[in-house]
Amino acid sequence: MKFTVYILFSESSGKHYTGFTSDLxxxxxxxxEFGHGWTAKYRPWKIIFTKDFETKKEAMDFEKWLKSGVGRDFIKTLKK
Incomplete structure (x- = not known):
């Protein structure tokens, strides 16, 4: 099974969301459509980045990196 780390962007708010899944x-x-909580407030979302991994641990580690200072700088380059 592959795991995908993804970054979503909301044009209406300028916010992004980072997560991982096995079914993008x-x-x-x-x-x-069905979300509740934080992401529901900023719909619609579009995918601006994906990266596939062979293991859940690799995906989780990369997601954690994206949420670090260096990772946030990388995300800013995607939104330009």
Whole structure:
């Protein structure tokens, strides 16, 4: 099974969301249609970045890196 780290962007708010999943299509639908909580407030979301990994641990480690200072700087380059 592959795991995908993804970054979503909300044009209406300028905010981004970072996560990982084993089913990107269903997860995006969940954020845009059925979501509740934080992501529901900033719909619609579009995917601006994905990266696939072979293991859940690799995906979690990369997601953690994206949420670090260096990772946030990387995300800013995607939004330009």
């Amino acid at each position: 299509k269903t997860r995006l639908l969940s954020h845009n």
